Amino acid sequence: MCVYTNHPYVTSFRGFGHLEYTIAIERTMDKLAHALGIDPIELRLKNAIIPGDTTPTQVELTRSNIGNLPECIGRLKDVMNWEEGQRIDIGNNKVRAKGIACFWKTSSTPPDAASGAVITFSPDGCANLSIGAVELGQGSKTTLAQILAEKLRLDISRINVSIDVNTQDNLEHWKTVASSTTYMVGNAVIAAAEDVIEQIKAISSIVLRCEAKDIEIADGKAFLKNNPKKYIDITEVIHGYRYPNGNSIGGQIIGRGSFIMRHLSGMDKETGKGTPGPLWTIGAQGIEVEFDTKEYTYEVVKANSAIDAGKIINPMAAKGVTMGGMAMGLSIASSEAFIYNDMGVILNPNLRTYKSIRFGEEPEYLVEFIETPEGDGPYGARGLGEHGLVGIPGALLNSLSIAAQADLNRLPLTPETIWRTKTGETI
Amino acid sequence: MIGFDFDYYKPNSIEEAQKAYKDLKSQGKVAIYYSGGTEIISKARVNQIHFDAIIDIKGIPECSIYGFKEDKLIIGAATTLTQISDSAFFPLLSQSCRNTADHTARDKITIGGNICGKIIYKEPLLPLLLSDGEAVISDGEGVKSVPLTQIFDKELQLEEGEFLIQITINKEYIFLPYINIKKTKQGKVDYPLVTVASIKKDNKIRIAFSGLCSYPFRLYEIEDNQNNINNEIKIEFNNIMDFLPSPIMEDILGTAEYRKFVTRNTLDEALEKLGGVLC
Numbered sequence: 001m002c003v004y005t006n007h008p009y010v011t012s013f014r015g016f017g018h019l020e021y022t023i024a025i026e027r028t029m030d031k032l033a034h035a036l037g038i039d040p041i042e043l044r045l046k047n048a049i050i051p052g053d054t055t056p057t058q059v060e061l062t063r064s065n066i067g068n069l070p071e072c073i074g075r076l077k078d079v080m081n082w083e084e085g086q087r088i089d090i091g092n093n094k095v096r097a098k099g100i101a102c103f104w105k106t107s108s109t110p111p112d113a114a115s116g117a118v119i120t121f122s123p124d125g126c127a128n129l130s131i132g133a134v135e136l137g138q139g140s141k142t143t144l145a146q147i148l149a150e151k152l153r154l155d156i157s158r159i160n161v162s163i164d165v166n167t168q169d170n171l172e173h174w175k176t177v178a179s180s181t182t183y184m185v186g187n188a189v190i191a192a193a194e195d196v197i198e199q200i201k202a203i204s205s206i207v208l209r210c211e212a213k214d215i216e217i218a219d220g221k222a223f224l225k226n227n228p229k230k231y232i233d234i235t236e237v238i239h240g241y242r243y244p245n246g247n248s249i250g251g252q253i254i255g256r257g258s259f260i261m262r263h264l265s266g267m268d269k270e271t272g273k274g275t276p277g278p279l280w281t282i283g284a285q286g287i288e289v290e291f292d293t294k295e296y297t298y299e300v301v302k303a304n305s306a307i308d309a310g311k312i313i314n315p316m317a318a319k320g321v322t323m324g325g326m327a328m329g330l331s332i333a334s335s336e337a338f339i340y341n342d343m344g345v346i347l348n349p350n351l352r353t354y355k356s357i358r359f360g361e362e363p364e365y366l367v368e369f370i371e372t373p374e375g376d377g378p379y380g381a382r383g384l385g386e387h388g389l390v391g392i393p394g395a396l397l398n399s400l401s402i403a404a405q406a407d408l409n410r411l412p413l414t415p416e417t418i419w420r421t422k423t424g425e426t427i
Numbered sequence: 428m429i430g431f432d433f434d435y436y437k438p439n440s441i442e443e444a445q446k447a448y449k450d451l452k453s454q455g456k457v458a459i460y461y462s463g464g465t466e467i468i469s470k471a472r473v474n475q476i477h478f479d480a481i482i483d484i485k486g487i488p489e490c491s492i493y494g495f496k497e498d499k500l501i502i503g504a505a506t507t508l509t510q511i512s513d514s515a516f517f518p519l520l521s522q523s524c525r526n527t528a529d530h531t532a533r534d535k536i537t538i539g540g541n542i543c544g545k546i547i548y549k550e551p552l553l554p555l556l557l558s559d560g561e562a563v564i565s566d567g568e569g570v571k572s573v574p575l576t577q578i579f580d581k582e583l584q585l586e587e588g589e590f591l592i593q594i595t596i597n598k599e600y601i602f603l604p605y606i607n608i609k610k611t612k613q614g615k616v617d618y619p620l621v622t623v624a625s626i627k628k629d630n631k632i633r634i635a636f637s638g639l640c641s642y643p644f645r646l647y648e649i650e651d652n653q654n655n656i657n658n659e660i661k662i663e664f665n666n667i668m669d670f671l672p673s674p675i676m677e678d679i680l681g682t683a684e685y686r687k688f689v690t691r692n693t694l695d696e697a698l699e700k701l702g703g704v705l706c
Contacts, residue, residue, distance in 0.1 A: 295692050335613045339679045347679045355614055414613045416685045 006344050012177075014328055015386040018105050019393050026101035026394030027409055030401065040086075040398070041077050044102055044284070045070055055280075058273045064375040065279045067308035067382065069102065071370050075306040076100060076284040079366055087402050093294040096301070099398025100286040101391035106277030107178040107383055111264035116171035117188035119148070119196050119255035121238035125220045126158045127196075129189065132173030133181045134165050138385060139317035140181040146313055147186050147378050151193035153218035179281065179385030182313065184259050186378030192257025203237045203250040262376065279374050281382045283307030285326070285391035288363075291403035296418040298400060300330055300363040303392065308370040310382035315369075318384055323365045325388025330363070331356040333393035337412045429471045434480040441489060441565050441592065444482055448567070448588050451480050460484055460590040462505050462540035465532055470545075489563075489592050490539065500596045504539020508551065511538060517596065519605040520554040523624060526609045527551060529616045539591045543583050549643045550609070552579070553624035553635040556645040558600035563593040581642040603628050606700045610689050612680045620681045621690045627701045632660050634697070638680075639690055640673045653703075660703040664691055 029047075033040040048069040053061050076082075080098055087097045107113075118130045129148055135141045141161040149156040162170055173185055201212040204222035208215065208230060216225050223231030232241075240250040267274035288302040303326050312318045335355045339347045348354040367388075373380030393411060401408045406421045434451075436458075438444040444460070451458040456479035461467055470476040484490045490505040493514070500516055511517075512525035512533060527550045528536055542552050552575075560575040567588040575594065578584050583591065604627045611617040619638035626633050632653060635645040648670035654661040668687070675683040675690075695705045 295689070353679060355612075355617060358614060358616055361614055412613075416612065416681050419685060419688060 007340075008338070008346065014325065015105070015389040018103065018386070018390045019329065019332070022101060022103050022390050023394045023397060023409075023411075026391065027397055027401075029102075030099070030398045031407075040100060041073060041082060044100070045073050048073060048102070049104070049282070056272070057267060057276060058271075059275050061280075063372060066104075067280065067282050067310065067372040067374075068370055069104075069282045069284070069308065071372075072282060072284045072306040072308050073100075073102065075368050075370060076286050076304060079304050079306065079368060080286045080288065080302075090290070093292055095291050095293060095403050096288060097291060097399050097403035098286060098288045099395050099400070099402055100284060101394035101398060102282070102284045103387065103390040103394075104280045104282040105179065105383075105387055105390055106280045107180045107183075107261075108276045109174065109178050109180060109261055109264070111261055111266065111275075113174035113178075113180075113184065113264075114258060114260040115173045115184040115188040116259075117185060117192040117255075117257045118171055119189075119192045119257075121234070121253060122160075123235065123239065125233070125235040125238065126160055127152060127154060129159065129161045129192075130170050131162065131185050131189070132165055132167070132171045133185045134173075134176040135163055136176065138181070138321055139314065140176075140185070142317060143182050143314045144185055144189050147182075147189050148193055150379070151190055152196065154220060158220070178277075179383040179387060181385070182381050183278070183374075183377050183383045184261075186313075186381060187259035187376070188257045190257065190378055191259065192255040194255075195257055196253060196255030199253045199255070200234055200237055203241055203253075204232050204234075206249060207232050207237070207241055278376060279310075279382055281307065281309050281384055281387050283309075283387060283391065285395045287330075287392065287395040287399040289396070289399045289403055291400065293404070296404065296415040296422065298403065298415070298418075300334070300361075300396070302366065303330065303363045303395075304366045304368075305388060305391075306368040306370065307384070307387055308372050308382070309384040309387070310374040310377050311371055311380035312369050312384075313379060313381055318369065319367045321385060322367045322388035325386060325390075326365060326367075326392050327357065327362060329389040329392025330396065332389075333396045333411055333413055335412050335414065429468070430474065431471075431477060433478055435483065436480060437483040437486045439486050439488075441487055441570065444484060444487060444590070445565060445567055445588075447480075447482050451482075452588070456480055458482055460543075462490075462543075463507065463535045463537040464540070465535050466540065466544040466546060484539070484590060484592075485537075487592070492593065495598065498598045500598060500601060502538060502594045502596070504543075504591045504593060505537045506539075508533035508536045508538065508541070511551070517554065517558075517601040519557075519601075519607055519624065519626065520551065520596075522607045523551045523554050523622075526607065526622065538594070542579075542594075543585065543591055545582075547641055547643075548618055548622070548637045550619065550622050550624075550637045552643050553622065553637055553645070554605075554607070554626075555594055555596065556635050556643070557624060557626045557633045558596050558603075561595045562591060563595060565590050565592055576645070576647075600626070600628070604701055606697045608693050608697055610693050618680060620686055621693055623690070623693045623697045625697050625701055627660075627703075630655055630658075630660070632662065632698065632701055632703050634667075634694070636690075639675055639686060640671060641676050642673075644672055646670055646672075658702065660698070660701070661706055662694075662698060662703055664694065664705050667694065 033043040051063045120128045145159040201215045205212040221231045238253045242248045265275045286304045289298045291298040374382045436447045458480040461481040461483045485505045490503045492503040493506040508524040607624045609622040610620045621639045622637040624635045637643040677683040
């Protein structure tokens with residue numbers, strides 16, 4: 001049955017589903033810690049998921065696929081200066097309070113999600129990379145250029161990644177979603193680079209009169225491992241090699257690579273068993289607020305994340321992507337929501353009244369990475385994208401529940417929401 | 428995009444403006460006076476208003492004056508909120524303007540447009556009401572000066588064809604002790620849950636509100652209902668609530684009950700700064 005309503009249609013937004021259930025879990029963890037008289041960090045450390053455990057859908061966990069959550073929690077504890085106390089009275093009706101949340105997220109891709117990559121060369125020896133991933137500000141094309149530069153041992157300024165994506169010309173990428181571009185496309189790029197290297201070596205070995213295995217490639221040259229002075233510039237082979245008398249061999253070198261998710265499965269209806277993704281990126285996040293106990297207003301002072309994202313290929317981009325996610329999490333948790341009247345009509349249909357946080361309202365952000373390698377990821381990288389958002393609403397609820405000494409479970413966390421909870425006014 | 432055509436007039440004098448309005452009216456056209464344009468453009472874009480012509484008052488010298496003349500501060504209607512907030516002529520007014528909208532919008536919003544617009548908050552008006560400002564108005568034929576306290580009731584009571592030229596304030600008011608506090612639902616930039624502006628004159632505290640009810644107002648009644656004991660002015664919160672000119676607003680920014688709670692805290696803070704006590 002279909003029912004038309006006057007509600008707006010909804011669609012997926014960064015981290016959808018994850019932040020919502022994480023709120024429920026992380027509020028519960030804090031309430032359990034309170035009831036047990038245990039420090040919330042201690043309770044989380046005791047219950048942190050580790051290699052040897054199984055997930056709710058019975059995936060066996062290894063150091064590679066789950067990383068190191070206890071280390072994330074420990075790092076967060078240090079950077080938040082947890083030992084000084086969770087709630088500190090700073091005078092003038094103000095308290096400073098800290099709250100945390102843990103999170104994990106896998107890709108939840110279809111089991112046959114796949115990506116392709118093709119590498120060609122310009123006559124000057126620059127490598128052109130064609131992929132299907134869409135650039136939406138996350139910087140994954142830079143990360144992929146880095147991966148290719150590393151693999152080809154070519155300066156990154158000599159790598160061109162196709163920026164616009166045209167499904168007629170570019171390679172397939174399942175979807176630019178699920179925080180999986182670096183993982184999936186990165187693996188395809190490595191495969192394509194290996195294909196290119198093999199082809200260059202094959203032609204070069206004929207020219208240099210040796211075995212392909214004797215050759216190495218770096219800085220745009222194919223040279224003998226044992227005698228780098230004996231080399232050929234790759235510009236001489238990428239579009240075919242021409243002998244002095246005009247005879248030619250080879251042809252255009254075209255590198256081909258692809259990646260498909262491995263060993264994923266759908267969920268069994270009876271048992272609930274299934275493998276929804278190849279790996280988990282996990283982390284711990286903390287919020288420090290300054291709360292006014294008289295007016296119930298607050299300011300987010302610090303937002304911290306400690307995330308095990310495997311090998312970080314581009315530290316600045318990884319930090320930026322994570323901070324952006326954290327900012328979105330704070331905005332959703334503190335102010336964003338549609339408001340409906342009794343007739344179901346939205347009362348805040350534009351950005352004048354639908355408020356997100358402004359630049360001047362951002363807290364100090366701190367992002368720490370733990371780099372437990374993922375066995376199948378490009379250079380050991382895990383997925384990283386939406387994760388920065390996931391634990392933030394739960395951590396904000398926890399910090400404000402501590403600050404206000406109230407059981408806060410409702411978003412957005414406006415001062416009125418806190419006032420109502422404190423004074424028992426019904427909503 | 429504005430989905431209809433209209434004519435644009437930019438007169439260089441009050442007389443030209445008056446003539447343009449008359450001419451347009453005689454042709455059966457709907458003309459409106461235009462200053463910063465933020466509200467007119469926003470509403471025209473979503474078809475909430477319609478007009479055949481706009482008469483931009485920004486070219487009229489009298490509307491652009493901002494400064495002292497003898498014992499008065501003259502504020503031209505076309506003075507932008509940024510100009511006022513960046514100046515130190517009248518600190519309370521500068522602060523009110525700085526608390527209104529965001530910087531980009533304040534570069535366009537003019538004080539005249541804000542006072543004459545449909546916006547229900549009009550925070551820059553509060554200092555003008557408190558300091559017995561005079562509205563200088565073009566009445567179609569000539570120019571008249573009317574106390575704001577007389578002509579402002581829920582909105583500026585202009586007759587058809589009239590427009591605001593200036594507001595004038597007696598210099599004595601700008602040196603008085605003052606306070607202006609704005610409280611919002613959450614963020615720093617938003618319409619007010621409540622804004623309280625207050626000055627102390629002749630040992631009496633004057634208070635004006637925005638956001639509390641559905642229009643800005645100065646609460647005259649409380650000026651005659653305060654007890655000055657040993658230079659400490661006592662004002663009863665319940666009195667203030669009883670004198671409110673209309674029910675407390677209830678909207679997406681906050682419920683009436685919560686606004687009341689916030690107002691109490693805000694008044695507490697405001698009165699303390701002016702040597703008063705809320706009880």
